[in-house]
Amino acid sequence: MSATISDRSVVVAAKDQVSCDLAGEAAILNIKNGVYYGLDPVGARIWNLVQEPRAVAEIQNAITSEYDVEPERCARDLVDLLEKLLAEGLIEVKDGSGD
Numbered sequence: 001m002s003a004t005i006s007d008r009s010v011v012v013a014a015k016d017q018v019s020c021d022l023a024g025e026a027a028i029l030n031i032k033n034g035v036y037y038g039l040d041p042v043g044a045r046i047w048n049l050v051q052e053p054r055a056v057a058e059i060q061n062a063i064t065s066e067y068d069v070e071p072e073r074c075a076r077d078l079v080d081l082l083e084k085l086l087a088e089g090l091i092e093v094k095d096g097s098g099d
Contacts, residue, residue: 007057
């Protein structure tokens with residue numbers, strides 16, 4: 001995996017997936033491999049935010065303002081989740097220095 005995710009990275013949901021809200025959680029289907037993924041309510045909120053291209057820092061600010069979480073932990077957990085979504089082909093990462 002060549003892309004590394006930083007707070008300046010811009011992330012967006014990949015096209016080859018469909019998702020739905022399940023009582024505040026998210027279910028995502030990767031169309032390419034037929035695998036389903038589930039996200040808890042915080043993960044579902046992040047998933048909702050990446051439906052349009054957003055900087056990681058913007059997502060982090062939204063989560064820390066909506067949930068009682070320390071910014072350092074939020075940053076770490078957010079990057080962990082985004083890297084997992086990237087590894088599964090569910091998001092795309094663009095360099096934040098320019099589109």
